[in-house]
C-alpha cells in the first residue's frame with residue numbers, strides 16, 4: 001500500500017509501504033493512485049514527495065505477480081498521471097530504485113538520491129525490458145548510448161554516477177526524505193514544462209543505423225541466446241527514431257513477447273532460487289533459521305597456489321584479518337607478490353584502498369594458532385590433506401573451524417583426522433576464487449549445524465552465493481560434470497569433432513563448449529585424478545578391453561592427448577591448436593582430426609554423422625540424470641541448489657534456468673524417454689540409465705519444479 005500525509009504544511013508525502021522492498025504489487029499501485037489523487041486534490045498541497053518506507057525507495061514491479069492473473073491499476077498510466085501532474089513531484093530515493101521503481105522515479109519531475117542509493121533498470125536480468133516507459137524516458141534523459149548501456153545490462157549505478165549521467169538532480173548524505181521535502185518546497189509553483197521527460201526530444205545519434213547495428217552485434221554476442229537484451233536494443237531504437245507515443249507502443253509490443261517467454265520464467269526462477277539457497281537445511285533437520293553462526297574475525301589460508309591466493313584475497317576484501325601460510329619458499333615469494341597485485345587491481349576497479357595490511361604471511365603453519373577459521377587449499381592429494389588436518393587439529397585454538405577447499409575428496413575422512421570432526425566442513429571455491437561467485441559448503445555426517453551456518457555466513461560476507469550440499473565424490477557440481485565430460489568423449493569416439501560438440505553447447509548458451517573449457521582448465525588436471533583412480537593405462541592399446549575400465553565404457557582419448565604433452569592452452573595444444581602456449585584463441589587442429597581417425601580405425605569404430613540435437617541430449621541429459629541421483633541421495637536439498645551451482649559455477653546459461661529447471665521445461669517424460677533410448681543404444685554407459693527418482697516423478701505426473709521438494713519428500717516417505 002501507500003500512505004499519504006502532509007508535511008511542512010504544503011508538501012504531500014506519499015510513502016510506499018510494501019515490505020521488504022516496497023515492490024509495486026497491485027495493492028501498492030492502487031495505493032499510489034489513490035495517494036496521488038489525494039495529493040493533487042488537496043489545495044494545501046503545493047508539491048509532492050514520493051518515498052519508500054524502511055530506507056528503500058522501490059524494488060520494482062512485484063515479481064511474484066508475474067505469471068499470475070495481474071489485477072490492479074497498470075504502471076504506465078499511473079506514471080503518466082504523475083508526470084502530467086501540475087504540482088511538482090520529487091522522488092526521494094534511498095536504498096534501491098530498480099526496474100519499475102526507477103521508472104516511477106523517471107515519471108517524477110525531480111529526483112533526490114541518498115549517496116548510498118543504487119539505481120538501475122534491471123528488467124533485462126529477469127528476461128524483460130523496462131516497459132513502464134523506461135526504454136523511452138531514459139534515452140531522452142541521458143542520451144542513447146548511456147541508456148543502451150544501462151538497459152541492456154541491467155547494471156546498478158551508484159548515486160554519484162546517476163548524478164553524473166543526469167538521472168538524478170541532487171545527491172545527499174543527509175536524511176533523503178527531509179532533503180526531498182526541502183527540494184519540493186523550493187520548486188513549488190515553478191513551471192513544469194521542462195521537467196516532463198516524455199516531452200523531451202530524444203537526442204539522435206549522428207548515424208543511428210550504424211550505432212544500432214554495432215550495438216546489436218555486441219549485444220547478440222554477449223547475450224548467448226538470451227532474447228531480452230535484443231528486445232531492449234529494439235525498444236531504445238524506437239525511442240531514437242519514433243515519437244514518444246509510438247515508441248511506447250513498440251515498448252509494449254516487445255514486452256508482450258518477453259513477458260510470457262520461457263526465458264523470462266527461467267530468469268525469474270533464478271532470481272528466487274538464488275535467495276532460496278540461503279535457506280539451507282540438512283538431512284538431520286538442522287536449518288538456516290535454527291542454527292546460529294559464529295562470527296569470524298580472523299581466518300587462515302593454508303597453501304598459496306592459485307586457489308589459496310584467490311581465497312586469501314576474497315577474505316581480506318571482506319574485511320577479515322588473514323594469515324596466509326605457504327611452506328614452499330619459491331611459491332611463498334611468488335604468492336606474496338601475486339596476492340598484493342590482485343588486491344591492488346581489485347581496489348583500483350572499485351576506487352578503494354587495497355586491504356594489503358589485512359594479510360600477514362608465514363611459512364610456518366604454527367602461525368594459525370589463534371585464528372577462528374582455517375581454509376586449507378593445499379594440493380589435491382588426500383595424504384597431504386590428511387597431514388595438514390592432523391596438524392591443524394593440534395595447533396589451532398579450541399573451537400576453530402577447519403575447512404577444506406577440496407573439489408572432490410571426502411570431507412568426512414578429513415574430519416576423521418581431527419579431534420573435533422564437528423568443526424570440519426568443505427568450502428569449495430571456484431577459480432579464480434576472488435572473482436567467482438559460487439561457494440559449495442559441504443557438510444559431512446559429523447559437521448555441526450553451527451559449522452555449516454558459519455561457513456554459509458562467511459560466504460555471504462565474501463559476496464558469494466553459497467549453497468550447502470552433502471558430502472560425496474565431486475559434491476554437486478563436479479559430480480554432475482563427470483557424465484557430461486564422459487559423453488563428450490564418447491561422442492568424439494563415435495564420429496563427432498570438438499568443433500561440433502562445442503558449437504552445439506555454445507549455441508545452447510554455454511560461454512565455452514566442453515573441449516574449449518577443458519583446454520582452458522588444463523587437461524592434466526583430470527589426467528592426474530584418473531591416474532589416482534587407477535583408470536589410466538598408458539599407450540594406445542587395441543581390442544575391446546582397451547575402452548573398458550572397472551567394468552564400464554571408458555574413453556582414453558584425454559589420456560592419450562596428455563601422453564603427447566597436449567595439456568590445453570598452457571602448452572599451446574589440446575583439443576585445439578593455439579598460436580603459442582597461453583594463447584586463448586582455439587583453432588582447428590588437423591593433427592587432432594587425423595588422431596581421431598586413427599583412433600577410430602584402431603578400435604574398429606565406424607564414424608557416423610551426428611547432429612547437434614544428439615550432442616545436446618547426450619551431454620545435458622546425462623548431467624541432468626546425475627542431478628536427479630543427487631536429489632535422490634539427498635546430497636542437494638532441492639533443484640534450486642543444483643541450478644544455482646550450475647548457473648554460478650559452471651556457466652550454465654541463466655536464461656535456461658539451470659539444468660533441473662531446463663529438464664522441467666523440456667518435460668520430464670521427454671527427458672526420461674530420451675535417456676531410455678540412449679541407454680538402450682549404449683547399455684555400457686551406466687550414467688544413461690534413467691534414475692529412479694526421475695521415473696517416479698514422471699509416474700506421479702511430472703510436477704512443476706517448485707513442487708519437486710515436496711514430491712521427493714512424499715516419495716521418500718512411501719519407501
Ligand SMILES: CC/C=C/CC(=O)SCCNC(=O)CCNC(=O)[C@H](O)C(C)(C)COP(=O)(O)OP(=O)(O)OC[C@H]1O[C@@H](n2cnc3c(N)ncnc32)[C@H](O)[C@@H]1OP(=O)(O)O
Nearest residue numbers: 020021023059060061062063064096098099100122123275
Ligand atoms: C510491467 C512489468 C514491469 C516490470 C518491471 C520491473 O520492475 S521487474 C522488477 C525489477 N526489480 C528488480 O530487478 C529488483 C529485484 N530485487 C533486488 O535486486 C533486491 O531484492 C533488492 C531490491 C536490491 C534488495 O536486496 P536485499 O539483498 O536487501 O534483499 P533480497 O534480495 O534478499 O530481497 C528480500 C526479499 O524481497 C523479495 N523481493 C525483492 N525484490 C522483489 C520484487 N521486485 N518483487 C517481489 N519480491 C521481491 C526477495 O525475493 C526476498 O524475498 P525471499 O522470500 O527471500 O525470496
